[in-house]
Amino acid sequence: MSRSTRQFEQVAVVGHFAAGGAREGQGPLAAAFDQVWDDDLVGETTWEAAEAKMAVDALEGAAHDGGWSLGEADVVVGGDLLDQLVSTNFAARQHHRPTLGVFAACATFAEAVGLAGLWCDRGSTRAVAGAWSHHLAVERQFRFPIEFGYQRTPTASWTATAAGALALTQGTGAVQLRAFTVGRVVDPGSADPMDMGTAMAPAAWDSLQRHLAAVKARWDDYDRVFTGDLGVVGSGILCDLANDPGFVRVHDDCGRSLYRPDQDVHNGGSGTGCVAAVVAGHIMPRVETGEWHRVLVAATGALFSPTSYQQGESIPAVAHVIELEAYRP
Amino acid sequence: MRSGVMRVPQEKDADYLALAARHRPPTPVWRNAVRAFVVGGGVCVVGQLVTDFFEVHGQTATRAASPTAVVMVGLGALFTGLGLYDRLVQAGGMGGALPISGFANAMVAPAMEYRREGLVLGVGAKLFTVAGPVLAYGLGSAFLVGVVRLVVGS
Amino acid sequence: MISDLLIAFGVGGALCVLAQLVVDVGRITAAHVMVLFVVLGALTGGLGWYGPLVKWAGAGATVPLPGFGYTMVEGIDRATQTEGVLGLLTGGLTAAAGGIKAAVVFSLAAALVFNPRA
Numbered sequence: 001m002s003r004s005t006r007q008f009e010q011v012a013v014v015g016h017f018a019a020g021g022a023r024e025g026q027g028p029l030a031a032a033f034d035q036v037w038d039d040d041l042v043g044e045t046t047w048e049a050a051e052a053k054m055a056v057d058a059l060e061g062a063a064h065d066g067g068w069s070l071g072e073a074d075v076v077v078g079g080d081l082l083d084q085l086v087s088t089n090f091a092a093r094q095h096h097r098p099t100l101g102v103f104a105a106c107a108t109f110a111e112a113v114g115l116a117g118l119w120c121d122r123g124s125t126r127a128v129a130g131a132w133s134h135h136l137a138v139e140r141q142f143r144f145p146i147e148f149g150y151q152r153t154p155t156a157s158w159t160a161t162a163a164g165a166l167a168l169t170q171g172t173g174a175v176q177l178r179a180f181t182v183g184r185v186v187d188p189g190s191a192d193p194m195d196m197g198t199a200m201a202p203a204a205w206d207s208l209q210r211h212l213a214a215v216k217a218r219w220d221d222y223d224r225v226f227t228g229d230l231g232v233v234g235s236g237i238l239c240d241l242a243n244d245p246g247f248v249r250v251h252d253d254c255g256r257s258l259y260r261p262d263q264d265v266h267n268g269g270s271g272t273g274c275v276a277a278v279v280a281g282h283i284m285p286r287v288e289t290g291e292w293h294r295v296l297v298a299a300t301g302a303l304f305s306p307t308s309y310q311q312g313e314s315i316p317a318v319a320h321v322i323e324l325e326a327y328r329p
Numbered sequence: 330m331r332s333g334v335m336r337v338p339q340e341k342d343a344d345y346l347a348l349a350a351r352h353r354p355p356t357p358v359w360r361n362a363v364r365a366f367v368v369g370g371g372v373c374v375v376g377q378l379v380t381d382f383f384e385v386h387g388q389t390a391t392r393a394a395s396p397t398a399v400v401m402v403g404l405g406a407l408f409t410g411l412g413l414y415d416r417l418v419q420a421g422g423m424g425g426a427l428p429i430s431g432f433a434n435a436m437v438a439p440a441m442e443y444r445r446e447g448l449v450l451g452v453g454a455k456l457f458t459v460a461g462p463v464l465a466y467g468l469g470s471a472f473l474v475g476v477v478r479l480v481v482g483s
Numbered sequence: 484m485i486s487d488l489l490i491a492f493g494v495g496g497a498l499c500v501l502a503q504l505v506v507d508v509g510r511i512t513a514a515h516v517m518v519l520f521v522v523l524g525a526l527t528g529g530l531g532w533y534g535p536l537v538k539w540a541g542a543g544a545t546v547p548l549p550g551f552g553y554t555m556v557e558g559i560d561r562a563t564q565t566e567g568v569l570g571l572l573t574g575g576l577t578a579a580a581g582g583i584k585a586a587v588v589f590s591l592a593a594a595l596v597f598n599p600r601a
Contacts, residue, residue, distance in 0.1 A: 376495070
C-alpha cells in the first residue's frame with residue numbers, strides 16, 4: 001500500500017452539518033442545507049466575523065448531529081481562505097476546543113477530514129472537521145472591492161458562502177471514513193486567476209489515480225467520484241485527461257452541483273465551504289441511507305495568493321482525497 | 330484498462346494548456362462589444378445632456394466640461410452607493426468602466442468597503458487602489474507631453 | 484441638439500468598444516485598460532488629435548477617461564503659457580481638479596452613508 005494513502009478500519013462519520021448563504025439557499029441543494037443564512041452578516045458586524053460565526057454553527061451542528069456537543073469534541077480541525085485563517089481561529093476563540101487550523105485553499109475540507117480520521121484511528125476520540133467560506137470576505141481579499149464593477153469571465157467561479165462539518169469518532173457507524181490520500185502539488189503553468197478549472201484539473205487527476213492504485217480499486221467500485229471545485233470547465237478537462245468512460249460515468253463535481261446554470265455563477269461554485277457543504281449536505285445523507293455505497297471526494301485547491309499572481313507566478317494546485325463508505329456489519 | 334497512462338502535467342505544459350483551452354467557453358467578444366457601445370454611449374449621452382444644461386446656463390463649451398465631470402462623478406458615486414454601478418459594469422463592461430463615472434466607482438467602492446478597517450488606513454488609504462494608478466500615469470504622461478510641447482514650441 | 488446627442492453616443496460608445504476589445508482580445512484587466520486610456524488621451528491630446536474630437540463629439544470625448552488625460556494636457560498647456568516651466572507641475576491637477584476632488588468628497592460621503600452588498 002502507498003505510504004501517502006492511509007486506510008482506516010475504525011473511523012465512523014457520525015454527524016454532519018451543511019449550511020449556505022442566500023444565493024446557495026436558492027440553488028439545487030437548498031433542501032440539503034441544515035441552515036440557510038439569508039443575512040450577509042449572519043448577525044455579526046463584519047463579513048470576517050460572519051464567517052467565524054458560520055464556522056461555530058457548522059461545528060456545533062455536526063457534533064450535535066453525532067449525538068454529542070461541541071464541548072465534548074477532543075479535537076477540531078478546520079480551515080478557511082482568509083489570511084492567517086482568521087475565521088477558523090476566531091471561531092476557536094469562541095468554542096475553545098483544541099484546534100488545528102489547516103490550509104489547502106478549496107481542498108481544505110478533505111485535508112481536515114483526513115487529519116481528523118488519522119486522529120480518531122489511533123484512540124477513542126471525538127473529532128469535528130470542517131471548512132467555511134464567505135463570498136464577500138473572500139472576494140475582497142482575493143479580487144476587488146464588492147461594489148467595484150468588473151466583468152466576470154466565463155471561466156470564473158463564484159466563491160460560495162457555505163460551511164460544512166463532519167463529526168468523526170473511533171468505531172463504526174452508518175458511514176465509515178475508509179481512506180485518505182494526501183495530494184501532491186501540481187502546476188501545469190496556467191496563470192489566469194479567473195480560470196481555476198484549468199489550474200486544478202491535473203492535480204485532481206494525479207491524486208485520484210494515486211488513490212485508486214493505493215486502495216486497489218476500479219472506478220466501477222464507486223457509486224460516485226466527486227471532484228472539488230473544478231466546475232464546468234475543469235470537469236470537462238478532467239474527463240478528457242482521464243479518457244475513460246468508466247470514470248466519466250461516475251464523475252461529478254461539487255462546484256457544479258451548488259448552483260443552477262441560470263444563477264449567473266459562470267463556471268460554478270468554489271471556496272473552502274463549497275466542497276464542505278456538498279459533502280455534508282448532499283453526499284453524506286445518501287451514503288447514510290445506502291443509496292450510494294462507496295464515494296470518493298477529491299477536493300481541489302488552487303494555491304495562489306493575490307501577491308503571487310501579481311508577481312506573474314503560475315497557479316499551483318493540490319487535491320486531497322477522502323473515501324466514504326456505507327457501513328455493512 | 331487501469332487509466333494510469335496519462336502523464337500528469339507538471340512545469341509549463343503547452344500540450345496540456347492547449348487541451349484545456351478547448352474546454353474554455355469563448356469570451357463573447359461581439360456581445361461584449363455591442364453592450365459596451367450601448368452602455369458607454371448611453372453614459373456619454375447623459376454627459377452631453379449635462380453639458381448642454383451648463384451651456385444653456387451661460388458656460389462656454391470648454392468651460393462646461395469641468396462641471397460636467399463633477400456631475401458625472403457624482404452620479405457614478407450615487408449609483409455605486411446604491412449598489413447599481415457594479416451591475417452596470419457587469420452588463421456593459423468598459424462601457425460602464427471607461428467613462429469618468431467608472432473612475433468614481435473605482436474610488437467609491439473601496440471607500441465603502443474599508444470603513445470597518447478605519448477611516449484613515451481603511452477608507453483613506455484604499456480610496457486610491459484603482460484610481461491611484463489612473464491619476465499617477467495620467468499626470469505623469471501629461472507632464473511628459475507638456476515637456477515635449479514646451480521644448481518643441483520654444 | 485439631437486445630432487449632438489447622437490454624436491456623443493457614437494463616439495463615446497466607440498471609445499468604450501475599443502477599450503472592451505483590449506480587455507477581451509488582449510486579456511488585460513480593466514484597471515490596466517483604464518490607465519492605458521488615460522495615457523492615450525494625454526498622448527493624442529499632445530499630438531493635437533484629441534482636441535478636434537472634443538470639439539466635434541463633446542461629452543462623447545470628454546466623459547470617457549481619455550478625456551481626463553486630454554484635460555490634464557490642455558491644463559498644462561494653458562499653465563505653461565502664463566506661468567512658464569512651473570505650469571508643467573501645476574497645470575495638470577488644476578485642470579482635472581473638479582473631477583478628482585468631487586470623486587474624493589463623494590467617496591468619503593458614500594463611505595459614511597452606504598454599505599456594500601453582493
